[in-house]
Amino acid sequence: MNLPESIPVKDIGRDSLYEQAADTYGSSIDRLARAYEFDPDLRRDLLQEIHFQLWRSFEHFDHRCSLRTWIFRVAHNTAAGYVMRQRRTKDKLVSLETIEAMPGNQNEWVATGTKDLERLSKLIQRLKPLDRQIIVSYLEGMDAGSIGDLTGLSRNNISIKIHRIKKILRCWFGQGDTHAR
Amino acid sequence: MPDKLPLNDLQSIWQNQPTEPLKMSADTFLERARQRQSRSRFEARLSMSVGLACALFFAWTFTQTHGTLAQMGWVLFSLWGVYAAFHAYKWIRPNSQPQSAAVSTCLEFYRGELERRRDHLQHRWWRSGLPVCILGMIMVIQGTGARNASPNPFMNAIPFLGVLLLWAIAFFFVKKKLGRENLQQEIEELRAFERERTHSS
Numbered sequence: 001m002n003l004p005e006s007i008p009v010k011d012i013g014r015d016s017l018y019e020q021a022a023d024t025y026g027s028s029i030d031r032l033a034r035a036y037e038f039d040p041d042l043r044r045d046l047l048q049e050i051h052f053q054l055w056r057s058f059e060h061f062d063h064r065c066s067l068r069t070w071i072f073r074v075a076h077n078t079a080a081g082y083v084m085r086q087r088r089t090k091d092k093l094v095s096l097e098t099i100e101a102m103p104g105n106q107n108e109w110v111a112t113g114t115k116d117l118e119r120l121s122k123l124i125q126r127l128k129p130l131d132r133q134i135i136v137s138y139l140e141g142m143d144a145g146s147i148g149d150l151t152g153l154s155r156n157n158i159s160i161k162i163h164r165i166k167k168i169l170r171c172w173f174g175q176g177d178t179h180a181r
Numbered sequence: 182m183p184d185k186l187p188l189n190d191l192q193s194i195w196q197n198q199p200t201e202p203l204k205m206s207a208d209t210f211l212e213r214a215r216q217r218q219s220r221s222r223f224e225a226r227l228s229m230s231v232g233l234a235c236a237l238f239f240a241w242t243f244t245q246t247h248g249t250l251a252q253m254g255w256v257l258f259s260l261w262g263v264y265a266a267f268h269a270y271k272w273i274r275p276n277s278q279p280q281s282a283a284v285s286t287c288l289e290f291y292r293g294e295l296e297r298r299r300d301h302l303q304h305r306w307w308r309s310g311l312p313v314c315i316l317g318m319i320m321v322i323q324g325t326g327a328r329n330a331s332p333n334p335f336m337n338a339i340p341f342l343g344v345l346l347l348w349a350i351a352f353f354f355v356k357k358k359l360g361r362e363n364l365q366q367e368i369e370e371l372r373a374f375e376r377e378r379t380h381s382s
């Protein structure tokens with residue numbers, strides 16, 4: 001599924017912009033919230049906060065970037081701010097590099113028999129905000145250029161990170177499923 | 182399920198997960214904005230009231246106390262109350278996140294958040310006004326003891342001050358220093374990413 005690059009921005013105000021954004025990117029924003037909060041009730045709160053910040057931000061939308069980039073920046077940054085305020089998790093988050101270097105993580109999942117999506121969500125929720133933004137964008141099917149615009153990382157760094165993400169995903173999901181079920 | 186799960190499959194598993202897209206009305210947003218504003222205002226007023234009430238109480242105690250040293254101690258306490266009220270108000274006031282969240286890239290926003298947290302840890306000792314509070318406490322103890330003709334009033338406060346010192350060392354200097362160093366390291370890494378982006382564009 002490819003996300004549309006932009007939605008037609010007519011002569012529209014904040015409310016209409018928000019409505020179009022919610023219609024076009026509502027599912028993506030919901031998945032993004034799932035990447036940041038596992039608990040359904042807390043996730044609902046986070047999702048509402050993201051929508052609220054989006055609506056507020058449209059007052060300042062200045063077309064300096066595409067509407068899609070704007071929406072995902074606001075959504076990711078709101079969620080990152082939320083994660084950083086969570087005392088229960090903020091000091092336990094790790095980088096992609098740390099995950100990559102962790103030995104035996106496959107076995108952990110095999111033993112619990114966790115389903116793929118749950119596994120994926122748990123992997124994502126262990127990551128620091130910036131790496132989390134990259135992996136979520138990758139899973140959403142965004143290309144390196146778009147991820148670079150969103151995150152502010154260079155294309156080279158994005159390529160390295162994506163390479164690392166693929167390696168981790170292969171390691172975590174490449175084997176062991178048949179043993180688990 | 183095959184032995185090897187292609188990465189494209191992971192992308193489609195992610196993208197095809199059941200979602201509950203949300204759509205809120207403009208009225209709900211306006212109500213939320215109003216609630217948030219009134220809550221911020223209430224918290225700011227409450228913190229200011231508590232600080233000022235403390236300041237007034239200490240000022241009243243000042244008028245009831247004899248002896249210059251103890252009186253100066255209560256004045257310091259009173260000033261500390263005013264200072265705490267001001268800082269509580271400053272930290273509680275609503276921030277300008279929506280604008281910066283949209284204009285900044287995720288990298289800039291994340292670095293900004295880390296820097297804010299580092300600064301918060303760095304100046305906590307002074308921002309809380311604890312040096313003034315401790316100085317005031319010592320002056321009150323010493324002044325009251327001298328007034329009561331105690332042979333060595335300061336000695337009575339040594340156990341308390343000892344515990345306070347241990348807490349300060351453990352909490353402020355060791356724990357916070359480690360936290361600051363980790364934050365600073367992460368900030369430097371993010372700055373390096375930003376420099377690379379600037380050079381490559």
